[in-house]
Amino acid sequence: MKAGLFVTCLVDQFFPGVAWASVRLLEKAGASVCFDPRQTCCGQPAYNSGFWPEARDVGRSLFDLFPDTDYIVVPSGSCAAMMRRHLFQLHSQAGMERIAAFARRVVELTDFLTRICGRDDFESSFVARAAYHDSCHALRDLQIRDAPRRLLAKVRGLEMVELACADQCCGFGGLFSVKYPEISASMGRDKLRCLRETGAEILVSSDVSCLMHLDGMMRKEGLKIRTLHIAEVLAGSEAS
Amino acid sequence: MEILTENFAKAAKAAVSNDALQRAVKSATGGLLSKRARAVAEVPEWESLRETAQAIKTHTIAHLSEYVSRFSENAQRRSARVFLARDAAAANRYVVELAASHGVKSVVKSKSMVTEEIGLNRALQREGIEVVETDLGEYVIQLAGERPSHIIAPVLHKTQMEVAQLFAEKLGVASGASIESLTRAARESLRRKFLQAQMGISGGNFAIAETGSIVIVENEGNARLATSLPRLHVAIIGMEKLLPRWADVSVFLRLLARSATGQKMTSYVSILTGPKRADEPDGPQQLHIVLLDNGRCAIAADLEVREILNCIRCGACLNTCPVYRQTGGHAYGWAYPGPIGAVFTPLMVGLPRAASLPFASSLCGACESICPVRIPIPRMLLQLRRRLVESEHASVAASLAFKMWGFAMAGPARYRVAGALLRRLYPWVIRWSGRFGLLSGWTMFRELPPLAPEPFRRQWEKREKN
Numbered sequence: 001m002k003a004g005l006f007v008t009c010l011v012d013q014f015f016p017g018v019a020w021a022s023v024r025l026l027e028k029a030g031a032s033v034c035f036d037p038r039q040t041c042c043g044q045p046a047y048n049s050g051f052w053p054e055a056r057d058v059g060r061s062l063f064d065l066f067p068d069t070d071y072i073v074v075p076s077g078s079c080a081a082m083m084r085r086h087l088f089q090l091h092s093q094a095g096m097e098r099i100a101a102f103a104r105r106v107v108e109l110t111d112f113l114t115r116i117c118g119r120d121d122f123e124s125s126f127v128a129r130a131a132y133h134d135s136c137h138a139l140r141d142l143q144i145r146d147a148p149r150r151l152l153a154k155v156r157g158l159e160m161v162e163l164a165c166a167d168q169c170c171g172f173g174g175l176f177s178v179k180y181p182e183i184s185a186s187m188g189r190d191k192l193r194c195l196r197e198t199g200a201e202i203l204v205s206s207d208v209s210c211l212m213h214l215d216g217m218m219r220k221e222g223l224k225i226r227t228l229h230i231a232e233v234l235a236g237s238e239a240s
Numbered sequence: 241m242e243i244l245t246e247n248f249a250k251a252a253k254a255a256v257s258n259d260a261l262q263r264a265v266k267s268a269t270g271g272l273l274s275k276r277a278r279a280v281a282e283v284p285e286w287e288s289l290r291e292t293a294q295a296i297k298t299h300t301i302a303h304l305s306e307y308v309s310r311f312s313e314n315a316q317r318r319s320a321r322v323f324l325a326r327d328a329a330a331a332n333r334y335v336v337e338l339a340a341s342h343g344v345k346s347v348v349k350s351k352s353m354v355t356e357e358i359g360l361n362r363a364l365q366r367e368g369i370e371v372v373e374t375d376l377g378e379y380v381i382q383l384a385g386e387r388p389s390h391i392i393a394p395v396l397h398k399t400q401m402e403v404a405q406l407f408a409e410k411l412g413v414a415s416g417a418s419i420e421s422l423t424r425a426a427r428e429s430l431r432r433k434f435l436q437a438q439m440g441i442s443g444g445n446f447a448i449a450e451t452g453s454i455v456i457v458e459n460e461g462n463a464r465l466a467t468s469l470p471r472l473h474v475a476i477i478g479m480e481k482l483l484p485r486w487a488d489v490s491v492f493l494r495l496l497a498r499s500a501t502g503q504k505m506t507s508y509v510s511i512l513t514g515p516k517r518a519d520e521p522d523g524p525q526q527l528h529i530v531l532l533d534n535g536r537c538a539i540a541a542d543l544e545v546r547e548i549l550n551c552i553r554c555g556a557c558l559n560t561c562p563v564y565r566q567t568g569g570h571a572y573g574w575a576y577p578g579p580i581g582a583v584f585t586p587l588m589v590g591l592p593r594a595a596s597l598p599f600a601s602s603l604c605g606a607c608e609s610i611c612p613v614r615i616p617i618p619r620m621l622l623q624l625r626r627r628l629v630e631s632e633h634a635s636v637a638a639s640l641a642f643k644m645w646g647f648a649m650a651g652p653a654r655y656r657v658a659g660a661l662l663r664r665l666y667p668w669v670i671r672w673s674g675r676f677g678l679l680s681g682w683t684m685f686r687e688l689p690p691l692a693p694e695p696f697r698r699q700w701e702k703r704e705k706n
């Protein structure tokens with residue numbers, strides 16, 4: 001099975017470790033991974049902020065990506081949701097078939113590993129006490145709830161603690177985080193309060209954007225809980 | 241109601257640093273949410289109920305004018321008088337003139353958001369008519385001279401202490417009184433008002449076209465008193481509250497009570513069809529129904545957002561909304577706060593005046609997933625954002641940022657150059673971030689993430705070469 005990896009712009013520029021961890025997991029799951037260097041961004045930042053022509057222009061080249069792979073795997077719930085469920089909003093009826101054919105191939109990473117590859121045990125180990133935070137778009141836009149939990153439950157040495165407010169938004173929200181920083185940070189503080197109560201040493205999520213916001217807050221406040229993308233935990237790249 | 245939507249950013253900021261408000265709102269909404277969750281878990285067919293309700297509402301809104309006339313005919317056949325009010329002024333004028341022609345001196349009101357929307361109390365008071373809110377929460381709001389902050393729990397932003405203090409000041413209740421004695425004080429004062437009033441004003445949760453009936457759900461019995469004791473009953477109802485058939489009501493009663501308060505059924509459900517008949521012992525001599533448009537027909541014709549009229553005002557989206565839970569309801573600046581308000585208010589008062597509201601959301605989708613009629617609120621927020629940007633209401637900083645972003649992201653060659661440039665400039669970005677509008681919004685509360693020394697694509701190319 002051929003899997004194209006759409007790394008997302010944020011992972012590409014800031015968190016390449018997440019992309020490598022995804023590659024290792026996909027290969028372990030038996031997929032042959034390819035990377036199309038023509039990829040840039042899915043267009044979500046502009047789309048969510050009301051700048052639809054800009055989002056449309058950036059997104060136009062998406063349809064040419066990975067012409068010969070069965071799937072396009074994305075290590076981000078929100079970018080996957082953008083490509084699976086929202087792209088069609090930006091385009092006229094004429095191109096619908098092409099968009100639908102593309103959207104059907106887009107799959108979020110944990111969904112891909114469990115549902116398409118049928119695997120939840122990657123024989124990895126990671127010794128830590130961990131809490132999982134649901135990415136809103138993975139959870140509510142793509143209905144992915146069990147996949148990440150099943151995957152994490154199989155990691156040796158990983159003690160999962162349930163986050164009381166796991167399904168509550170962390171407060172990131174793209175433009176929202178800078179347009180209404182006080183509200184966004186207050187939401188983040190609520191999340192971090194829940195997190196502290198669990199006694200977790202690491203916070204795991206399937207979207208680097210949530211983690212970037214929460215990690216940024218924790219560093220500002222001197223809180224020492226590490227944030228890790230789920231791929232990094234599953235690939236055991238940080239096994240201690 | 242006076243429109244204060246322009247103040248959202250400032251009011252929200254103040255609310256976020258108001259600890260008492262934060263505690264009150266979070267604990268009240270949290271309580272409502274857990275009750276709702278329990279009540280919903282008891283109904284295995286919940287999802288299919290939602291689907292049915294959504295279909296009924298969507299159909300009704302698509303045929304709104306047809307159901308308006310059917311309702312009017314049937315209500316009139318039962319001797320109710322129906323007035324179609326084009327806007328707030330027309331509705332208020334109708335009620336004020338009616339009151340004047342009947343020599344009404346005092347009015348009792350049951351809870352109604354639509355009368356907040358049109359500012360009816362003020363219009364009546366201006367004519368020297370006494371207006372008394374009889375729902376306990378609304379009564380508190382009226383005593384305090386405030387506005388409701390939630391569509392079903394108007395006083396949710398206040399702690400018990402604050403209410404006790406208010407009652408001590410205004411009603412002479414001993415300070416630090418228990419909830420019970422506070423309620424008793426309100427009840428005593430309200431009983432007298434019920435008996436004096438010549439006119440009762442209510443809203444309406446549903447209006448049934450098939451029979452011309454109106455349905456009112458409540459828990460205190462005050463709406464039943466207000467609609468049956470005084471000789472005149474005026475019900476003010478937004479047109480979107482119409483339901484085609486009698487049989488539809490049961491679907492919505494089940495959804496509404498469970499979503500709103502986590503009850504199987506509210507303590508009182510009044511179904512009113514016409515005024516008192518000759519063979520009936522009580523009831524008002526006249527029933528006037530004001531069906532309010534005030535912009536609703538225009539929304540019904542706006543296909544991208546018309547589904548917002550499916551709303552049954554249960555308040556669940558407010559309770560679950562992380563933004564509402566931080567800001568409370570007042571920050572939204574008009575009658576309808578929270579996710580429903582973030583869409584409905586701009587459509588009602590005009591997008592430019594309420595330009596902040598569609599952006600007051602992280603698009604987390606909690607509202608859509610809790611909504612009993614499945615309104616896709618996030619999708620509508622996106623449409624309104626698009627309209628705002630199209631009509632050049634975006635800030636200069638945001639426009640510039642997305643122009644640059646669009647340029648940099650359109651094509652791999654530009655993207656590469658932009659990435660290289662970013663690596664050059666990033667130390668400066670970090671150093672000066674406090675100075676730039678949008679970036680300073682980030683660094684006010686968070687550190688910027690470290691940039692990878694090399695983007696993934698470079699690393700991948702190297703691996704491919706080896």
Ligand code: SF4
Pocket residue numbers: 499550551552553554555556557558580607610611612613614615
């Ligand atoms: S939008 Fe939905 S959840 Fe919100 S008040 Fe209306 S019916 Fe209730």
